[in-house]
Amino acid sequence: MTPIAPHISAFLQQRLPIECGASDNTCESYSYAFKLLFEYASNILKIPPSQLQLEQIDAQLIVDFLGYLETTRGNGPNSRNTRLAAIKSFMHYMEYRVPSALEQIRQVLALPVKKTDSRLVKHLTVEELQAILDAPVPITRSGIRDRAMLHLCFAGALRVSELTGLQTADLTLQPNASVIIHGKGRRQRCLPLWKETASAVLAWLAVRGKNLTPELFLNARGEQMTRAGFEYILRKHVKTAAKRCTSLATKRVSPHVLRHTCALTVLQATKDIRKVSLWLGHASMQTTEMYTRVDPSAKLEALESVIAPKLRTGRFKATDKLIASLKVQSVMRRKKLQE
Known part of the structure; x- marks a missing residue:
């Protein structure tokens, strides 16, 4: 079993800011993602966060965690994908530090991101x-x-x-x-x-x-x-x-x-x-x-530069009520004859 605490500390304090040159905002975002993950895992596994093992953070636990973010915390797909990106970045880092967990890590890396709706941006008048x-x-x-x-x-x-x-x-x-x-x-x-x-x-x-x-x-x-x-x-x-x-x-x-x-x-x-x-x-x-x-x-500029197709003209003629009722009666008689 591999304690996860020293590895996550090295990832957040050495790997991200020094080796990758990540900004303070990125480091803060990743740190918050792992805070949420470890609190969730601690609650599920009934052990303190400091005693969590890498092998316990498997693909199924992460899937359940992502579901918890959306259902319990009310996070949208974008926030969910951001947390998953932080987890995957850490798992890439662990590939070479703990080769014995390679299969577990690859299962986590295979988790798909969730598709998001492409909506119009909100703005003010x-x-x-x-x-x-x-x-x-x-x-x-x-x-x-x-x-x-x-x-x-x-x-x-x-x-x-x-x-x-x-x-x-x-x-x-x-x-x-x-x-x-x-x-x-x-x-x-x-x-x-x-x-x-x-x-x-x-x-x-x-x-x-x-x-x-x-x-x-x-x-x-x-x-x-x-x-x-x-x-x-x-x-x-x-x-x-x-x-x-x-x-x-x-x-x-x-x-x-x-x-x-x-x-x-x-x-x-x-x-x-x-x-x-x-x-x-x-x-x-x-x-x-x-x-x-x-x-x-x-x-509008594109619309004005294109010649619109011609519209066929004509006059709408309302159906005479008497003729319409006779047509309905004719249809009903044919149905009775067929029966």
Whole structure:
């Protein structure tokens, strides 16, 4: 039997960050996936997580774990596939460390990912977006901070990790305002800022103070704003904005919805999917193509450039009620004769 604890520690502390150069967000995501897995396995096998053995984490247990994620925890297929990807990455790592478990490892690696629905991305209308951006009242320190965060999140199409990880050193306000974004896969991109966005950020810097924390946005304790902290702030202001824009009451607005809204705004303004991809920091154009499915402008251009087939004209003539009733009676008599 092979204790799994030392191997998972080496995987998360050495393999991912040092040998593979994985980002902090990737390491955190993988760590959380194994936390869920080991808590589930501990509950099923009735042993402490620290005493789990590699041989106990077999294909059947992982299948049951994935089912637990969807049924009990309510995770969608994408979250389920993300957890499975973390497990498979660890099993690849164990192929050479524990050759005796190779057959078990191959069974785990053979587990398929679950197909996901290709749905239209959710986004906000101009009125809904403006209502959310106007929700913070910029007369208090927190209101000025929240306004800057919401404007910057939308203007840069930022992921939550990109927003909370921004540092004051990433900002350039003179002569032209811009910000350096540290995206997924260690990819950086530099984005210009609207004057309105730059003004909101400048107002926050004026009240932020000389805090030694390098991150741009801080919570009430003067520490780096967390993912959960910003999600709470967004929910609070969406609730306020719904009083002014009632359509928001039926929508679930997440930070990623602001990102999608910015992407569609850029697409409609430029009509260039490549510029959208650069703005969002996508590694592949295929990822960006999902926005063309929800934007009708490109389809309208195609529709206008194609000659539509001619429509045959004619006049509809309603059947006379008397003739129709006679036809029905005739059909019924034929059926009786056949019987």
